Amino acid sequence: MAGKMKYYMLFGLFGFLITFAVSSSSNLFMTSLIRSLIGFVVWFALSYAAYWMFGFMKEMSPIPETEELGVSPEDEGKGGQLDLTTPDETDELNDLLKQPLGDQTGQNDFTPLNPPKLVKTSDDKDPEELAKVVRHLTEN
Numbered sequence: 001m002a003g004k005m006k007y008y009m010l011f012g013l014f015g016f017l018i019t020f021a022v023s024s025s026s027n028l029f030m031t032s033l034i035r036s037l038i039g040f041v042v043w044f045a046l047s048y049a050a051y052w053m054f055g056f057m058k059e060m061s062p063i064p065e066t067e068e069l070g071v072s073p074e075d076e077g078k079g080g081q082l083d084l085t086t087p088d089e090t091d092e093l094n095d096l097l098k099q100p101l102g103d104q105t106g107q108n109d110f111t112p113l114n115p116p117k118l119v120k121t122s123d124d125k126d127p128e129e130l131a132k133v134v135r136h137l138t139e140n
Contacts, residue, residue: 016040
C-alpha cells in the first residue's frame, strides 16, 4: 500500500502543478493556491479510483471456455458464415425499360408551387422614422 500511495501522491502533485500554472495567470496567489489544493485532492481521488478499478478487474474470474458454455463440437462452426443473395429481378427491369415514355402514370399529377407575391403596402413608414427606430433599438 505504501508503494501505491507514492503514485497517488505523484498524480495529485501533477494535478496541483497543472491547476496552479493555469490559474495563477488570472487569479490572486491565495485563490490559485486553494484551487490547486482542490486539484490535488481531485487528481489523488481519481488515481485512487483508477487503481482500485484496475485491481478489481484483475481479480475478476477469467472468461469460461467454450466447453463450459455447453457448445457441442458439431455446433462449433454454425453461425460463423453469412451468405446473402438478392432475388433475380431482370424480368421486371426489362419490362420497365420496354414501356414507352408516354405510358408513365402519375405524370399529370404534378402542379408547380405558386407562392403568393409580396406586395408593398401603402401604410409603410417614413424612412426617417424607421431610422429613428433602428437607432433607438441599437442604443439598448
